[in-house]
Amino acid sequence: MSTDTPGSQSSLHRANLERVLRAVRMAGSLTQAEIARGTGLSAATVSNIVRELKESGTVVVADTSSGGRRARSVSLSGDAGIVVGIDFGHTHLRVAVGNLAHRVLAEESAPIDVDVSAAQGFDRAEAMVERLLEQAGFRPEKVIGVGLGVPGPIDVETGALGSTAILPGWTGIAPGRELAERLGMPVHVDNDANLGALGELVWGAGRGLSDLAYIKVASGVGAGLVVNGQIYRGPGGTAGEIGHITLDEAGPVCRCGNRGCLETFVGSRYLLSLLTSTLGADLSLPRVVELAHQGDLGCRRVIADAGRQIGTGVATLCNLLNPRRVILGGDLAEAGELVLAPIRDSVARYAIPSAARQLSVVPGTLGGRAEVLGALALVMSEMGESGALGRH
Numbered sequence: 001m002s003t004d005t006p007g008s009q010s011s012l013h014r015a016n017l018e019r020v021l022r023a024v025r026m027a028g029s030l031t032q033a034e035i036a037r038g039t040g041l042s043a044a045t046v047s048n049i050v051r052e053l054k055e056s057g058t059v060v061v062a063d064t065s066s067g068g069r070r071a072r073s074v075s076l077s078g079d080a081g082i083v084v085g086i087d088f089g090h091t092h093l094r095v096a097v098g099n100l101a102h103r104v105l106a107e108e109s110a111p112i113d114v115d116v117s118a119a120q121g122f123d124r125a126e127a128m129v130e131r132l133l134e135q136a137g138f139r140p141e142k143v144i145g146v147g148l149g150v151p152g153p154i155d156v157e158t159g160a161l162g163s164t165a166i167l168p169g170w171t172g173i174a175p176g177r178e179l180a181e182r183l184g185m186p187v188h189v190d191n192d193a194n195l196g197a198l199g200e201l202v203w204g205a206g207r208g209l210s211d212l213a214y215i216k217v218a219s220g221v222g223a224g225l226v227v228n229g230q231i232y233r234g235p236g237g238t239a240g241e242i243g244h245i246t247l248d249e250a251g252p253v254c255r256c257g258n259r260g261c262l263e264t265f266v267g268s269r270y271l272l273s274l275l276t277s278t279l280g281a282d283l284s285l286p287r288v289v290e291l292a293h294q295g296d297l298g299c300r301r302v303i304a305d306a307g308r309q310i311g312t313g314v315a316t317l318c319n320l321l322n323p324r325r326v327i328l329g330g331d332l333a334e335a336g337e338l339v340l341a342p343i344r345d346s347v348a349r350y351a352i353p354s355a356a357r358q359l360s361v362v363p364g365t366l367g368g369r370a371e372v373l374g375a376l377a378l379v380m381s382e383m384g385e386s387g388a389l390g391r392h
Contacts, residue, residue, distance in 0.1 A: 016039075016041060016045060016049060017049055017052075017053070019039045019041065020035055020039060020041070020046065020049045020050070020053070021053070021058070021076075022381075023035055023038045023039055024059065024074055024075060024076055025076055025100055025380045026202060026377070026380060026381060027202075028075060028101065028102035028202075029073050029074065029075040029101075029102070030073070030074055030075075031064065031066050031071040031072060031073055031074070032046050032047060032050055032071070032072050032074060033066065033071060034066075035050070035074065050072075050074055053074075057077055057079075057080075058076065058077055058080055059074050059075065059076055059077060059080075060074075060075055060076075060077050060078075060101075061073065061074055062075075075101050075102075076099075076100040076101045077100075077101065078099050078100075078101050078103065079099075080099070080100045080101070081099070081100050081142065081143075081144040082097060082098070082099055082105075082133075082136075082138050082142045082143045082144065083097075083098055083099070083100065083143070083144055083145055083146070083147065083376050083379040083380060083383075084096070084097055084098075084129055084132075084133075084143055084145075084146040084147070084185070084375075084376075084379075085097075085098070085146075085147045085149075085372040085373065085374070085375030085376040085378075085379070086125050086128075086129070086146060086147070086148045086149065086179070086372070086375060087149040087192065087195065087371040087372040087375055088112070088121060088125070088148070088149065088150050088151065088167065088175075088192075089112070089151060089192065089218070089371070090151055090167070090218060090219040090220075091111060091112065091219075092109055092110065092111055092112055092368075093109070093110050093111075093112045093121065093124055093125060093128065094107070094108070094109040094110075094368070094369070094371070094372040095107070095108055095109075095125065095128040095129055095132055095372065096108075096132075096369075096372045096373065096375070096376060097129075097132045097133060097135075097136045097138070098376045100144075100380065102202075102203070104373070104376075105136040105138075106132040106133075106135045106136040107132070107369075107372070108128055108131070108132055109368070110124070110128070112124065117169055118167075118169065118170050118173045118175070118178070121167075121170075122175075122178055122179060122182060125179065126179075126182050126183060129146075129183060140183070140184070140185065143185050144186075144379065144383050145185065145186040145187070145188060145379040145382070145383045146179065146180075146183060146185050146186065146187045146188070146375075146379065147187075147188050147189075147190075147195070147374070147375030147376055147377070147378035147379045148175060148176055148179055148187055148188065148189040148190075148375060149189075149190060149191070149192045149195040149371045149372070149374065149375050150167070150170070150175055150189065150190075150191060150192065151167060151191065151192045151219070151220065151222075152167070152170075152191055153191055153237055153238045153241065154176075154189055154190060154191060154237050155236070155237060156233070156235065156236055156237040157236075158174060159174040159175075159176050159177055159189065160172050160173060160174045161173055161174075161175060162238065175189055176188070176189035186383070188378050188379055188382045188383075190231070190233075190374075190375075190378055191222060191224075191237075191240075192216060192222065192371045193214060193215075193216045193222030193223055193224040193240055194224040194225075194231050194233065194240065194374070195224070195370070195371045195372075195374030195375050195377075195378060196214045196216050196224050196329045196330075196364070196370040196371050196374055197212065197213070197214035197223075197224025197225065197226050197231060197327075197374065198224065198226075198231055198374035198377045198378055198381070199366055199369070199370040199371060199372075199373040199374030199375075199377060200212070200214055200327050200329070200364050200365070200366060200370055200374075201226055201229075201377075202373070202374070202377040202380075203366060203373045203377070204327075204364055204365040204366040204370065204373075205325070205327045205362055205363070205364050205365045205366075206226065206325060206327055209226070209324050209325055210226070210227075210228055210229040210324075211226060211227060211228065211321075211322070211323045211324045211325075212226045212323050212324060212325040212326065212327060213225050213226070213240075213314075213317055213321065213323045213325075213326045213327070214226075214326075214327045214329055214364070214370075215242065215310065215313075215314065215326060215327070215328050215329065215330075216329045216330040217266060217267075217306075217310065217328065217329075217330040217331070217332040217333070218267075218268060218285070218330035218331050218332070219267060219268050219269065220243055220263055220267055221242060221243030221262055221263045221266055221267060221310075221313075222240055222241065222242065222243055223240035223241075223242040223317065224240055225239055225240050225321065225323075226323075227321065242262065242313045242316075242317060243261060243262050243263035243266075243267070243313075244256050244258065244261045244262070244263065245261065245262045245312075245313050245316060246258060246259070246260055246261060247260050247261070247262055247265060247309065247312065248260030248265075251264055251265070252264040252270075262309060262310070262312070262313045265306070265309045266306040266309050266310055266332075268284075268285045268331065271285065271288065271302055271303075271306060272284070272285065272288070274298075274302050275288060275298055275299065275302060278298060279291070279298075279299075285331040285332065286331055286334065288302065288303070289303070289331065289332065289334045289335045289338075292335055292338055293335070293336075293338070300338060303332070303335050303338050303339050304338065304339070304341075304342045305342075306332065306339065306342075307335075307338070307339040307340065307341070307342030307343045307345075307346075308342045308343070308345065308346050309346075310328075310332075310339070310342075310343050310346075311342060311343040311344065311345060311346020311347050311349075311350070312346050312350055314326050314343055314346070314347050314351075314361065315346055315347045315349070315350035315351040315356075316350075318347060318351040318352070318355045318356060318359055319351055319352050319355060322355045322358065323359065324358060324359070324360070325359065325360045325361075325362060326343075326359060326360070326361045326362075327362055327363070327364050328340065328343070328361065328362070328363050328364060329363075329364040329366075329367075329370050333363045333364055333367075334363075334367075336363060340361055340362070340363065343361050344361050347359065347361065
């Protein structure tokens with residue numbers, strides 16, 4: 001048990017250790033100069049802490065180059081601990097096992113029936129976690145934590161899934177608590193858009209940025225907001241519900257109870273309904289995107305119209321938060337410029353010019369893996385330092 005008192009030399013040293021470890025853990029690998037810049041610590045302090053962490057086996061240090069000059073690259077030891085990511089989607093379940101050095105050791109994805117009960121979904125997830133840990137060669141005791149992504153807002157006070165979640169029958173269930181009891185592991189839970197944002201921030205198109213928005217367009221529409229390098233959730237956990245911006249007060253009734261929400265014009269159910277009479281009832285959004293790339297005029301029109309509608313939501317976001325980058329994820333992102341160009345057109349029309357000039361709108365680089373990688377990153381950001389600092 002620690003006897004450190006706030007403000008004591010030992011508690012200050014521990015706080016500095018934690019700052020260095022967190023910086024390295026979220027970046028995967030940093031030079032000592034980058035650690036000093038990112039933490040505000042002096043080069044001498046960083047050098048001493050890195051030496052201490054290296055001696056304890058917490059980090060590994062390798063020679064590298066930065067800007068043409070020799071440097072030392074610091075990353076967490078591959079055996080410092082294991083993290084698990086689980087992503088429940090509208091039609092899929094994806095699980096990944098990784099280490100704190102940002103290496104994905106095992107990964108698997110399986111289709112899941114949207115009407116499956118929560119209990120059945122958890123059964124599938126539990127079996128996949130056990131199988132992947134065995135495949136990666138790690139015992140469950142080695143797992144520091146589990147990140148869980150679900151398609152809907154999580155109530156901050158109760159941990160329960162909100163009423164606007166995509167999965168029917170899951171409303172009111174506290175998935176983090178349920179899974180923690182089943183796995184016997186700490187579970188951190190967040191909505192899929194926040195995890196997509198975290199995934200792209202740490203692993204993909206948002207690396208090196210501190211302000212961005214990740215817009216996921218699939219069955220529903222959500223946004224993950226990164227402000228000053230942190231996910232912004234709001235006091236109730238519902239920040240980023242961009243799909244429920246009202247576009248038409250007399251429009252279709254949305255599942256949230258309002259009319260004419262953005263989601264009612266760009267969610268997959270609506271987009272597919274425009275095309276099934278000509279292309280068949282078994283049409284899927286990935287198939288629409290594929291046909292659009294092949295030149296189908298109807299599919300191109302539907303995607304372009306959706307892009308313009310998404311762009312109005314992005315413009316509102318741009319005016320309020322002034323992000324540096326908007327990253328598009330979900331099935332519709334695979335349309336590339338067919339959807340991105342109309343989004344940019346709407347942003348140019350409706351956003352404050354100075355904010356629009358600073359904004360880049362790009363596709364995510366992680367595709368369908370963004371959320372599960374974000375779940376791994378969630379554990380890294382939320383796990384605390386006890387596992388890595390236990391030897392100090």
